[in-house]
Amino acid sequence: MGLGSDMYRQQILDHYKNPRNYGELEDPTFSHTGENPTCGDTIRIDIVLADDEETIERVAFSGDGCAISQASASLLTEQLRGMTLTELHELDRDDVIDMLGVEISPMRVKCAVLAEKVAQDGAKIHTGEFEIDTTQTE
């Protein structure tokens, strides 16, 4: 079997069907949204920081889209709790793909990295590093 069904191993299907940390947080320190315009994947991530303004205390995501984008978001939220913003910014696409534990076909990488990019952009907007409305991955 090719890349396709390998891509849909149990873990991804499980996170897609039963997303972890799904929903919206009440008073998030920051909240950010992103999309893949061509796929129609959307992800919103809400984060509450600890008093140190650096450690991620609580995180939730909501959204809509393909299994890869939604499962990545679910998996990411599990990792983010307890992480610092510095650690968040150190994550790259390989970390996300490792987290998914499957090979992602080149055309689908943008689905896989959407949640990570939303979290990173959200943090940067929060710390005033830059200003955008929505994140897009292409």
Added chain:
Amino acid sequence: MKASTTDPLDTERIRADFPVLQREIDGTQLVYLDNAATSQTPEPVIDTIAEYYRTYNANVHRGLHQLSQEASVAYEEAHDRVAEFIGASGGREEIVFTKNTTEAMNLVAYAWGLAELGPGDEIVLTQMEHHSSLVTWQQIGKKTGAEVNYIRIDEDGYLDMDHARELITDDTAMVSVAHVSNTLGTVNPVADLADVAHDHGAYIFVDGAQSVPHQPVDVEAIDADFFAFSGHKMCGPTGVGVLYGKRELLESMQPYLYGGSMVRKVTYEETTFEELPWKFEGGTPVISQGIALAAACDYLDEIGLERIQRHEHALAQYAYDRLTEFDDITVYGPPGDDRGGLVSFNLDSVHAHDLSSILNDHAVAIRAGDHCTQPLHDTLGTAASARASFYLYNTREEIDSLIEGIDDARTLFA
């Protein structure tokens, strides 16, 4: 001997002409159902390209040597062949080779639109336009101040012709419509729309990217002012498209690309331009691709476009019937038997991209996404859809493979 127009296609023989159809994907025979995106290429077309590079590759219109003469004659005659293929009685002078449909659209938008349009003018499109026409005219509207309006589609994916007659007025300068929708499969009444446009003194640009490959087309019977299509969707190579324009219109327009090949006399101050169609083909043109496109016309004519149309029609109907058997599948576009050879759909529980990835395991190639019709998808209430599109070499068994793959995806995601 040429078959009669009603004989069914001998798909087994036709498939033998397309080497890529022998391919296997991880040991499974390829099922290629993405023909609306690009079609596969038969041996005679591949041979034409190879023969050009092997025996007479040279620049055209320029050299006096033997190779250049051979290349020039073949390239120029390719325009005549394409003219004949779509019923343009003006011959080569009405046929401009471009890169693709998109460039043909932009050529008219820039060379005609920028010069002629202004505030108070209106451009009428349809809700089902491909981005190649929608984005182009939308942006030309912004540049010129012309207003862009969209003819509505009804629930079944047909154009609302009453709305068309409302929108097309004496202020309308251009009506630009897809002949066949690449998403819905709707075959639009372009000759009727041409009448309405002409009654109001407007021009009509027909986007034939999804019609010319699949059915006999006569641009003069439609009375299109402009008409465009792409070689790569009709058994031809990538890199060549066609703009047909009525001769007097093309004559009245300024060039789009300036440079070599399109000029007669050049001084430091002034330039006079070549005659049609070369005035619109600045620089070294798409020589091998143009010649190969003529070979694609020969190939399709040899088999017969009526027969191809019937064949695809039967396949699309079969696919439509099989897909609509399932309650969890939404099929878009006309329910009747008057659709082009493609079917777009969604499986409720599985995103189109996931479906396409899973179908790839069954070696089934379909398109998943917005098919370059994002606003239409918004109208349909979905971000993406899956699309199976058929051509002369496809079979019912291949549609059965598609359905099996869909079953598999449904089970996986259950």
